[in-house]
Amino acid sequence: AQSVTQPDIHITVSEGASLELRCNYSYGATPYLFWYVQSPGQGLQLLLKYFSGDTLVQGIKGFEAEFKRSQSSFNLRKPSVHWSDAAEYFCAVGPFNNAGNMLTFGGGTRLMVKP
Amino acid sequence: KAGVTQTPRYLIKTRGQQVTLSCSPISGHRSVSWYQQTPGQGLQFLFEYFSETQRNKGNFPGRFSGRQFSNSRSEMNVSTLELGDSALYLCASSPGLDKLKETQYFGPGTRLLVL
Numbered sequence: 410a411q412s413v414t415q416p417d418i419h420i421t422v423s424e425g426a427s428l429e430l431r432c433n434y435s436y437g438a439t440p441y442l443f444w445y446v447q448s449p450g451q452g453l454q455l456l457l458k459y460f461s462g463d464t465l466v467q468g469i470k471g472f473e474a475e476f477k478r479s480q481s482s483f484n485l486r487k488p489s490v491h492w493s494d495a496a497e498y499f500c501a502v503g504p505f506n507n508a509g510n511m512l513t514f515g516g517g518t519r520l521m522v523k524p
Numbered sequence: 525k526a527g528v529t530q531t532p533r534y535l536i537k538t539r540g541q542q543v544t545l546s547c548s549p550i551s552g553h554r555s556v557s558w559y560q561q562t563p564g565q566g567l568q569f570l571f572e573y574f575s576e577t578q579r580n581k582g583n584f585p586g587r588f589s590g591r592q593f594s595n596s597r598s599e600m601n602v603s604t605l606e607l608g609d610s611a612l613y614l615c616a617s618s619p620g621l622d623k624l625k626e627t628q629y630f631g632p633g634t635r636l637l638v639l
Contacts (some may be wrong), residue, residue, distance in 0.1 A: 452632045455627050460625060503623075507623045509623055510557045512569060514559075
């Protein structure tokens with residue numbers, strides 16, 4: 410069965426500093442990969458997704474992620490964090506055969522931003 | 525364009541009761557997926573409906589059921605509520621034809637508390 414691991418439950422960074430959130434997946438083939446963000450009291454918002462092709466994916470709000478097949482990773486990065494980026498971030502995978510809209514989520518990483 | 529709407533936003537029930545939650549997708553979207561979010565288990569896929577048919581199902585007991593109407597609105601029902609059913613229930617909608625390649629839009633969720 411596919412699974413997603415986000416090793417860091419909490420991360421604190423200073424405003425303006427760079428950010429990298431880790432995501433590792435376990436799957437027999439290259440799955441569809443996603444990063445979502447959830448602000449308090451809100452639903453999930455898609456930041457970016459990867460299906461195939463260029464392994465560096467650009468998303469909204471200045472985020473990017475890099476797919477590394479050899480490491481089964483899909484880490485999220487941002488060069489300069491803003492206070493408004495404080496939220497919970499979820500990595501997710503979907504089946505490689507695109508059988509439907511079912512996602513398997515990681516446990517999430519809560520990001521705090523220090524002024 | 526209006527976003528995904530979920531009603532009610534908050535709900536309190538007692539053990540043994542049943543509950544029905546509603547999700548109105550974005551206009552034109554035919555796929556509706558449901559997720560359960562709890563502190564212990566995280567985000568878990570419940571089921572997906574597309575054009576009134578269940579397309580995928582997660583690993584939940586039969587107490588959890590759903591349906592979709594001809595206008596794409598969806599309801600999920602939980603019978604014989606247990607304390608562990610306390611959670612944030614999220615629904616997501618998308619056009620549905622290209623499945624994971626499309627962006628799924630999440631609603632704000634219904635927070636269910638079972639006493």
